[in-house]
Amino acid sequence: MNLPEIIKVIVDTAGQKGHGSFLYLEPGKRITIGRHAGAGQDVLTIYNQLVSKRHCCIYRIHNELYVEDLGSKNGTELNGQRLIPHQKYPLTTEDRLTLVSGLVGLQLESESDFEETREYKISELLDREVQLHDHLQSIQVGREHVTLSKKEYQLFKLLHSRLDHFVTKEEIMQYVWPERCIEDAELVGVDEVNSLIYRTNKKLEFGFVIKSVYKKGVYMKREESASEPQMHMLQK
Numbered sequence: 001m002n003l004p005e006i007i008k009v010i011v012d013t014a015g016q017k018g019h020g021s022f023l024y025l026e027p028g029k030r031i032t033i034g035r036h037a038g039a040g041q042d043v044l045t046i047y048n049q050l051v052s053k054r055h056c057c058i059y060r061i062h063n064e065l066y067v068e069d070l071g072s073k074n075g076t077e078l079n080g081q082r083l084i085p086h087q088k089y090p091l092t093t094e095d096r097l098t099l100v101s102g103l104v105g106l107q108l109e110s111e112s113d114f115e116e117t118r119e120y121k122i123s124e125l126l127d128r129e130v131q132l133h134d135h136l137q138s139i140q141v142g143r144e145h146v147t148l149s150k151k152e153y154q155l156f157k158l159l160h161s162r163l164d165h166f167v168t169k170e171e172i173m174q175y176v177w178p179e180r181c182i183e184d185a186e187l188v189g190v191d192e193v194n195s196l197i198y199r200t201n202k203k204l205e206f207g208f209v210i211k212s213v214y215k216k217g218v219y220m221k222r223e224e225s226a227s228e229p230q231m232h233m234l235q236k
Helices: 122-128 150-161 169-176 190-202
Strands: 007-012 022-025 030-035 043-046 056-061 064-069 076-078 088-090 097-099 104-110 130-133 138-141 144-147 208-213 217-222
Touching: 007 030, 007 043, 022 030, 022 056, 064 076, 130 150, 138 150, 150 169, 150 190, 150 208, 150 217, 169 190, 169 217, 190 208
Parallel strands: 030 043
Antiparallel strands: 007 022, 007 104, 030 056, 056 064, 064 088, 076 097, 097 104, 130 138, 138 144, 208 217
């Protein structure tokens, strides 16, 4: 099987097929799929308590693609068949990969399936380059630089990792306020989330805007000429 240079691994969330979190799988690399727990950059996180912290992984060896269950509690299925833990199985972009008896789906797209991309001059790419500085809680886009509060930075980081893809209100709450997503903690209200989006949007005048779509969630996109901040409230 001749694999494309880049494969996109996407989580299919209920009612939002193709708009879930995703990572790009390059040759010689691997992606671990698991429940959100402050994971690293090579972990595709899923916000579902039935998914194990290290549920399964997808990796590439030379020109072959494999999937392996990492001893998950509720299992990984390839074309409906549950995988034996810690054994590698050949995988193609045509296969159906699911977790927890089909509750969560994983979609693989080859680069030929991606949206058509525009060719950029080197100067344009430098102007659009985005750098995130965790220790400073700051963002640099080309020559523009902005410092955010801790919660604003967490929101931006989450939405930027899922650029142009929907993020639900619950995902924002769990990622930005993990200390309040435990038993007996004060719940995060939608007004609190809206306020955070508003404050963050005001600081993103240099090229990003956060928007929402009723009953789907919030997403962030690049704007070439974002002269005015835009606020799109979550629906209660």
